[in-house]
Amino acid sequence: QLSAGGGGAPSMPAVPSAAPIRLLQIMPSALGPRCSPGASARIGMNLSVFRRSSSGLDAAGFGGTSQAAAKRPRSDAPSAGVGTTAWSTNFDALTSSAPGGDPSTIVSWNVNGLVQRLRSHWSEIKEFLERERPDVLCLQEVRMAAAGPRGCKRGDGQRRRRGEAKCETAQEKNDWELIERTLLAATAGEYAVFWSLADWKYSGTAMLVRRPLRPGTVAYTLPSFASAGTHAAHRDPADSSCHPEGRIVLAAFESFDLLATYAPNNGNDEAAFARRAAWDAAILAEVTHRKRPLVWVGDLNCSPTEVDVSHPKWFLQQCHQGEAPEMRGQPGFTEGERRRFAEILRAGRLVDSFRHLNPVEQVPPAAGPHFTWRGHPPVHQPAAKYHGKGMRIDHVLVSEELLPRLRESAILGHGEDRVGFMGSDHCPIRVVLRRASGTSAVDAGVQAGCAAQAA
DSSP: OBTTTBOOOOOOOOOOOSSOEEEEEEOGGGGSSSOOTTOOEEOSOEEEEEEEETTEEEEOOSTTOOOOOOOOOOSSSOOSSTTOOOOOSOTTOOOTTOOBOOOSEEEEEEOSSHHHHHHHHHHHHHHHHHHHOOSEEEEEOOOOBEEOSTTOOTTSOOOOEEEEEOOOSHHHHHHHHHHIIIIIHHHTTTEEEEEEOBSSSSOOEEEEEETTOBOSOEEBSOHHHHSTTOOGGGOOTTOTTBOTTOOEEEEEOSSOEEEEEEOOOOOSSHHHHHHHHHHHHHHHHHHHHOOSOEEEEEEOOOOOSGGGBSOHHHHHTSBBOSSSGGGOBSTTSOHHHHHHHHHHHHHHTEEEHHHHHSOOSSOOOTTSTTOSEEBOOOSSSSOOTTBTOEEOOEEEEEEGGGGGGEEEEEEOOBTTTTBTOTTSSBOOEEEEEOOOSSOOHHHHHHHHHHHHHHO
16 A cells, blocks of 8 residues: 555475375355355365375475365364465576466456455456456455454464454444355356465465366465565564565466565555665575576566656655655655665566566556556545556566566556556456466366357
8 A cells, every 4th residue: 555545485305296186176155155144254265285195185284394184174163274375485497386377368457355345346346356356366355364263362372364354343243144155256267376374464475377278276474484584574473484464465476476566555654664774684595596487476566667657756755755865755755765776686687577568668548558557636625646647556567487488467547547456446457477488287277268258
């Protein structure tokens, strides 16, 4: 979120190769009652990774750890094992789980509150999903609290189940039922859903992956965030396998990794500056040493250059104007953030896909599809400070080696009236990648399925 008015990553032991990996998929409809007193709503697809042995189906651990074999949850309460996603301690490694294919069309959108969007704009969102039919849909700022011990509070240090929605109050139950009736009902059987939620209704992300695509691994933090000494805002003391604010989902596909993030806002004080600087430093450490190609999408909360905001001089005069000088200006457009963003791109050999395909030398027209965040129009007042202004802070970054496969990178909203924003202050963005040479059977299946649905 923008502070004024809203809006706005050691090697891993390989999985034992004694036999093929299988995935246990648990969808909400399989769980009986959606909510019961003291229980929580299990969301989407929770992933546990197994290997077959002579004694049956055993849990295969990553990073030298293993869990007891998960059981199918009872109808009245989810089991402890299911929903604990094995995560890779190596940002680069593809395990022997043989991921199925690569996504071609990826859409990312900061929804600015999922329940609010579904309640006010579901028909428009449904039409959008039917029209776009992305292979992967990444959502940021879903603002759903993660399940945990009954009565748990923000920052209490208790372990959360971040792939599961808190569902204790009547409002929480109503919110979850709305999600089931709309988004999950519309995607049931077609997409697997991976959620990463915060302690309270804040931040949070989700990744929906179209079947039969199947990531080899799914992670909810990065090693640099999970290590000791990490900024407290980025490390969950009760569960180092998840980012405490649900800001990360990383999926390993056949030929590249897909990283979806919601970067923290730079804010207007020293504490916020330090939190964002720590995030940037951790991301820099990850991309510097990675070996697999990367597609990185999401609300990255940074406009890289002056042509990425509608009114550069005006934005530099907003918000913090004190020390340090590199933090002066609108969060997302300060000199310090832009310098660190450029350093991440250089170190990770990453390319801004939209600017690569749409180069400009001057600030583009404010009304065009050039900015992903826009200030909201006046509601109960004659004027609104950010109305008519925009920033490009949502991005698709791709590794240099993926450039030959880059077909399209588009911003799917425009104008001061926020056409295509579907109620959010961010609009969706889309990237389309060409298939790698030697299209896999899974890729062919996805293509055939899309063609049949279009017909």
